[in-house]
Amino acid sequence: MADIPKTIGVLLAGGLARRMGGGDKPLLKIGGSTILDLAIAALRPQCEALILNANGDPARFAATGLTVIADDVPGFAGPLAGILAALDWTAKSRPDVGWVVSVAADSPFLPKDFVARLHEAREAAGTPLAQAQAGEQTYPVNGLWKVSLRGDLRHALVEEDMRKIDRWTARHGVVSVIWPDKPVDPFFNANTPEELVEAEKLIASRS
Template sequence: MTTNIPGVLLAGGLARRMGGGDKPMRRIGGRTILERVIARLKPQCDGLILNANGDPVRFASFGLPVIADTVENFPGPLAGILAGLDWAAAKKPEVEFILSAAADCPFLPRDLVARLHRARTEQNAQLAVAASDGQSHPVIGLWSVALRDELRHALVVEDIRKIDRWTARYRLATVTWPTEPLDPFFNANTVEDIAEAERLAALDGG
């Protein structure tokens, strides 16, 4: 474990482009995407929680706490991040930062938390996000628990939904990962993506 940073896995989105259901429950190489995400992040984080709305029983086999959004009718990753910040404030008051990650990214870097934490510290930033191939992945990052009330205000009062609009207000460290042999932030959105993920899993050692 690198730090005392817990991780929140964002599983709120439904796989509409795959015919519905939970994207993280799709299988790649005999394992669910969520199993792969957990395997990548568990050694890096001080515990994991799953942000998902609806009946939490469907995730019971993973043995993680399941938390729903703490603000209603605000779909999207910012609501899930806020739920993770609220959980940390209530359950782990000593924690200053949490990691957020998309639960449909099966090849997350094994040095994700370490590099984000180092960049945020070195740049004296309030937040840190991942990037690859010239593109930021703001759903994958470190978030300050101290900013949770400001995030709640942005969501509920200002109706801000886009992560980039909110993070633009703060000192932000961006950390870029290489995309060879594969992009570690590849996410499975379509049936075609699942087929591509099977190929990438072989490159990634299964």
């Protein structure tokens, strides 16, 4: 991590999981581990520290040992609210850190070079933001965010009622970093029971 700016990692677990029938998708198990534990194991070595964004009772995530932060934007404002919560937490609790990287907490196959490549790309492109892409599919939730943009993000969410990540990132400039999507999409996330079965098969094939 010596050549990479200090970066706080946030695992976004604030979704409603409607297609999975509700509940906490990241706490479902594949290959004997929770999806969340797999995501933590992949991201932890790449970051200065990890936090978890989730709403409701934080005790259900106590086993992770992570600090749990909730959205403070009224209503269910989507992933941008979780990203804002992480930016605000970092500004207050880790003022020495200027960057936050976010991932969907139900992503069990995150790449080991995730943070390094995002930083490399945004520096080369001269943008304050970077997002992941696998093959032709972009994953705006899995991205790199500059802490100093938190004021503008709050304004966009609260005053402009902006919910779409792409609209906000386009305002500041974002670069996409492409990973191969074969044999496994590194940003695969299980949104349905069928995709959970697929994840189980994928992790079995990797072992």
